Amino acid sequence: MVKVGVLGLQGAVREHVRSIEACGAEAVVIKRREQLAEVDGLIIPGGESTTMRRLIDKYDFMEELRSFSQSGKPMFGTCAGLILLAKTVAGYAEPHIGVMDVEVERNSFGRQRESFEAPLDIAGVAEDFEAVFIRAPHILQAGENVEVLAKHDGRIVAAREGQFLGCSFHPELTEDHRLTAYFVEMVKEAQANLV
Numbered sequence: 352m353v354k355v356g357v358l359g360l361q362g363a364v365r366e367h368v369r370s371i372e373a374c375g376a377e378a379v380v381i382k383r384r385e386q387l388a389e390v391d392g393l394i395i396p397g398g399e400s401t402t403m404r405r406l407i408d409k410y411d412f413m414e415e416l417r418s419f420s421q422s423g424k425p426m427f428g429t430c431a432g433l434i435l436l437a438k439t440v441a442g443y444a445e446p447h448i449g450v451m452d453v454e455v456e457r458n459s460f461g462r463q464r465e466s467f468e469a470p471l472d473i474a475g476v477a478e479d480f481e482a483v484f485i486r487a488p489h490i491l492q493a494g495e496n497v498e499v500l501a502k503h504d505g506r507i508v509a510a511r512e513g514q515f516l517g518c519s520f521h522p523e524l525t526e527d528h529r530l531t532a533y534f535v536e537m538v539k540e541a542q543a544n545l546v
């Protein structure tokens with residue numbers, strides 16, 4: 352059984368654990384950087400990217416997260432987690448982890464629409480995925496190796512670049528675990544190729 356970590360510094364951690372377990376994988380809440388060595392893939396949850404970044408620095412996680420990405424193990428950033436993975440954050444001079452070739456804009460769906468649900472057609476995942484957006488970012492630009500998986504209102508809200516998966520919404524908050532299952536499959540494939 353593959354082990355999928357959930358970065359447990361802040362945000363929607365428990366919900367991801369529930370979703371990973373529903374997909375038949377083992378979930379590990381990562382609170383100390385040494386734990387990263389135990390897992391085959393990592394989810395960076397939604398929450399608040401600036402707060403999560405502060406905690407990443409406080410607990411000295413940044414170098415370990417970057418070497419995790421270099422190991423080829425899959426990483427899935429949801430909402431704030433996508434912002435942390437992105438190589439460029441609009442309006443900021445420096446990215447956070449900065450490994451996925453996308454430019455994101457924070458809180459980009461406007462004040463009136465801070466939180467909403469919308470059905471999405473996610474390529475290779477589901478044609479009718481009910482996605483929950485909460486102060487969500489979106490992908491302004493995607494690099495040439497990035498596969499756009501879903502758009503909402505013409506904006507990119509889910510994408511994959513090899514080992515990296517990112518989405519603007521919270522796939523862990525409903526009973527629909529198909530996007531998590533897609534990530535668990537990525538982890539299984541990577542594990543088979545990395546051993």
Ligand code: GLN
Nearest residue numbers: 397398399400430431486
């Ligand atoms: N608005 C948050 C940020 O910029 C992301 C919101 C979320 O993760 N639900 O970090």
